[in-house]
Structures are given as C-alpha cells and as structure tokens.
Amino acid sequence: MSIYVKNGVLHVSGVQDKIRRKGQEWPDFISDYTMLDIETTGLNPYRDHVTELGAVKVRANKVVDEFSQLVVYPRSNHVPSFITKLNGITEDLLLEKGKPVKEAMTAFRTFIGDDIVIGYNVNFDLNFLYDLARKFHLPELSNNYVDVLRLARVYYPQQHNRLLDCIQRAGIAQVEQHHGLADSLDTKKVYDDFRQHFTPELLQEAQGKLKNIDLLQEELEVWELGFRNPVNNKKIAFAPEVEISGTEAAQMVNNMNGIAQTGVKADTDYLIMSDDGFFSKNNPETLKAREFNHAGSKIKRLSESYFLNMLDEWARS
Structure with a gap:
C-alpha cells in the first residue's frame, strides 16, 4: 500500500473510494x-x-x-x-x-x-x-x-x-x-x-504551492505540513476493523507530527472507526471511548471516510 499527496490530491491505496473524487486544482x-x-x-x-x-x-x-x-x-x-x-x-x-x-x-x-x-x-x-x-x-x-x-x-x-x-x-x-x-x-x-x-x-x-509529499517515507518538516495539518499533536487510535492498513496509518500519523496509539486511551483525541462501526452502538472501541468520556476525556469518534476526507482537505489546502 501507499499513502501520498500528488499535486494536492490525497492518494491512499485500497481505500481511495472513500475520498471525494473531486477534480484537480x-x-x-x-x-x-x-x-x-x-x-x-x-x-x-x-x-x-x-x-x-x-x-x-x-x-x-x-x-x-x-x-x-x-x-x-x-x-x-x-x-x-x-x-x-x-x-x-x-x-x-x-x-x-x-x-x-x-x-x-x-x-x-x-x-x-x-x-x-x-x-x-x-x-x-x-x-x-x-x-x-x-x-x-x-x-x-x-x-x-x-x-x-x-x-x-x-x-x-x-x-x-x-x-x-x-x-x-x-x-x-x-x-x-x-x-x-x-x-x-x-x-x-x-x-x-x-x-x-x-x-x-x-x-x-x-x-x-500544490503539495507533493510521500506520507510514509519519513517524518515531515513543519514547513511541509503547513499550519492546517489536521493531525498535528493529535493522539489518534484506529479501530481494528478500519480498511486502511493500521501499520501504514500509524506511520502516516507519526510522520505528520501526530501520535499514533495502539487502541483507544483516556488521552486519545481521535478514534477512527470503520464507516459501519461508526454507527454501531455496541462496538467495543465505542464503548471504551464512551467510558473514558464519562470520566472526563474528550475523545472524538470519526468515521474512516470522514478522516480520509479531512486529510484530503489538508492535501488540497
């Protein structure tokens, strides 16, 4: 698999269908x-x-x-x-x-x-x-x-x-x-x-100014990421059932100055769910996040499609 930005458009092999297929700027x-x-x-x-x-x-x-x-x-x-x-x-x-x-x-x-x-x-x-x-x-x-x-x-x-x-x-x-x-x-x-x-x-x-970046190659400099980087300093966990490769997703987050976590924790900022799992009330990761939030955490659950389109917005900015 690969995750990269070419001429301002995010490309994520295996899950490209989850990203709006807008035109090229x-x-x-x-x-x-x-x-x-x-x-x-x-x-x-x-x-x-x-x-x-x-x-x-x-x-x-x-x-x-x-x-x-x-x-x-x-x-x-x-x-x-x-x-x-x-x-x-x-x-x-x-x-x-x-x-x-x-x-x-x-x-x-x-x-x-x-x-x-x-x-x-x-x-x-x-x-x-x-x-x-x-x-x-x-x-x-x-x-x-x-x-x-x-x-x-x-x-x-x-x-x-x-x-x-x-x-x-x-x-x-x-x-x-x-x-x-x-x-x-x-x-x-x-x-x-x-x-x-x-x-x-x-x-x-x-x-x-259009971005051209390999998001898996190495940790990126601040000037490469820009001030609209949506994962900057965010602690992000991926539910097991997401379609994107968990290993590559974690590497991408770390390269973009975020912090990839293994499983949802009390200090998680974003929990990325599968599109189906996002709407399930009994999903184990959802239940964990709910418990943490009841205790004072501020975990935001995002569907995989929402997260990928959020990254595409950054790529196009």
Missing part, C-alpha cells in the same frame, strides 16, 4: 469557465446544508449567463442567527422563495456542465456540491478547478486574504455581499485583476 488564467459561490448554514458538509447557489458562466472572459437560486429542504431549513446576520437569509425566506434542493441542484449541475470551475476557497464549495450531486445521482462533480484564494496568497503574501480583503485592495467594492451570484461576480473581478497583474514567476510560484 491547477492555478492558471483561463478564458472559459464557470465561476461559482454558495451560501451554507455552516462549514461542515456532513452536518450543514446549502441555502443558496450562485454562478456565472464565462466565455472569452465575458459573462454570458448567470445562475442564482435559494434552496429549500424537505425537513429542516433552520438558519443560524449568525448566518442570517451575515447574509440576510432566513428560514422564512427559504420557504418562500427556495426551490426544492434536488431540483435546484440538478439545474445547477447542468449549468456547470464540464466547465473548469473557479471560485474563492472553492474547495469548500465543491465539498457541498459534490455530496449533493452524489446524493441525487447526478453526474459526478469531478471538474478541474482554479482557486482564486491560492492566487491571492501568492500575490498578497503575509496578509489576510479573505475575498473582502481582495475586493477592497483592488477597489472593486467595500463590502462583501455574501450572496452566491454577487460574490461570484466579485470573485471574477478579483480573478481578472490578478490576470492583469500576475507575472509568470508569480503564477509558477502559485502552481508550486
């Missing part, structure tokens, strides 16, 4: 694409949901079509108050103007088509969209993509690089609207500004 300036942005109720695609879909279709650097749609779900449409404060989207608004999620996502997937996708921190958006496309048996969202945030980090090194920061620096706007279509249009303006000012050297630097 490649920093570049292209003239035909779909620029997109979504609004959600939170950061976690396993727990939160999409409230708004927005995008513009671009041909020869010109906007030729737009997409904007609020989304309503058959069950809960609760919107946290801090989200409403940010973008004005409320549950009542979704119920009044939202389109059923399956219908909305089907139309959005058709709008995107086979285009290269561009967005600001677009991997976040793609996680939600990928899962919705899969849920409704739509064409897999494996489109390659450009992340404008990666370009911003090279163009504005050692600075805060929110979309708001970029649109203010470029004189595009003073506020971020936090709506899918409006933010897509603003992100296009940021992308066009970078297109005008980037040098070949800056673009090459951005492309060189």
Whole structure:
C-alpha cells in the first residue's frame, strides 16, 4: 500500500473510494469557465446544508449567463442567527422563495456542465456540491478547478486574504455581499485583476504551492505540513476493523507530527472507526471511548471516510 499527496490530491491505496473524487486544482488564467459561490448554514458538509447557489458562466472572459437560486429542504431549513446576520437569509425566506434542493441542484449541475470551475476557497464549495450531486445521482462533480484564494496568497503574501480583503485592495467594492451570484461576480473581478497583474514567476510560484509529499517515507518538516495539518499533536487510535492498513496509518500519523496509539486511551483525541462501526452502538472501541468520556476525556469518534476526507482537505489546502 501507499499513502501520498500528488499535486494536492490525497492518494491512499485500497481505500481511495472513500475520498471525494473531486477534480484537480491547477492555478492558471483561463478564458472559459464557470465561476461559482454558495451560501451554507455552516462549514461542515456532513452536518450543514446549502441555502443558496450562485454562478456565472464565462466565455472569452465575458459573462454570458448567470445562475442564482435559494434552496429549500424537505425537513429542516433552520438558519443560524449568525448566518442570517451575515447574509440576510432566513428560514422564512427559504420557504418562500427556495426551490426544492434536488431540483435546484440538478439545474445547477447542468449549468456547470464540464466547465473548469473557479471560485474563492472553492474547495469548500465543491465539498457541498459534490455530496449533493452524489446524493441525487447526478453526474459526478469531478471538474478541474482554479482557486482564486491560492492566487491571492501568492500575490498578497503575509496578509489576510479573505475575498473582502481582495475586493477592497483592488477597489472593486467595500463590502462583501455574501450572496452566491454577487460574490461570484466579485470573485471574477478579483480573478481578472490578478490576470492583469500576475507575472509568470508569480503564477509558477502559485502552481508550486500544490503539495507533493510521500506520507510514509519519513517524518515531515513543519514547513511541509503547513499550519492546517489536521493531525498535528493529535493522539489518534484506529479501530481494528478500519480498511486502511493500521501499520501504514500509524506511520502516516507519526510522520505528520501526530501520535499514533495502539487502541483507544483516556488521552486519545481521535478514534477512527470503520464507516459501519461508526454507527454501531455496541462496538467495543465505542464503548471504551464512551467510558473514558464519562470520566472526563474528550475523545472524538470519526468515521474512516470522514478522516480520509479531512486529510484530503489538508492535501488540497
């Protein structure tokens, strides 16, 4: 088996099917694409949901079509108050103007088509969209993509690089609207500004930021891992029934400045369960973790798929 990152994508032999098969990021300036942005109720695609879909279709650097749609779900449409404060989207608004999620996502997937996708921190958006496309048996969202945030980090090194920061620096706007279509249009303006000012050297630097790491070869340096390393200083135990090789998983964790444990212990941070075992209430490892937590521990149980996708998020960051 092997565990490695190639051009920002995590590869784990034997369990690759557990990782979202999203496309390949490649920093570049292209003239035909779909620029997109979504609004959600939170950061976690396993727990939160999409409230708004927005995008513009671009041909020869010109906007030729737009997409904007609020989304309503058959069950809960609760919107946290801090989200409403940010973008004005409320549950009542979704119920009044939202389109059923399956219908909305089907139309959005058709709008995107086979285009290269561009967005600001677009991997976040793609996680939600990928899962919705899969849920409704739509064409897999494996489109390659450009992340404008990666370009911003090279163009504005050692600075805060929110979309708001970029649109203010470029004189595009003073506020971020936090709506899918409006933010897509603003992100296009940021992308066009970078297109005008980037040098070949800056673009090459951005492309060189994609991770290429053998996670089993040797202990990695802090600069290789970056500050988004999800296992940094975490004590991690793998349940016996996980499909990934326990030996290689432990070696990977140790190489990434984590601490692999043999069996769950009182000081375990993450207990990685098989996807089936995660939902079993009588799993021995779950029962041990529950006992420790009752005594004051703070063990988080993660399914194997969740853990691997968490690593893939790091690989793509």
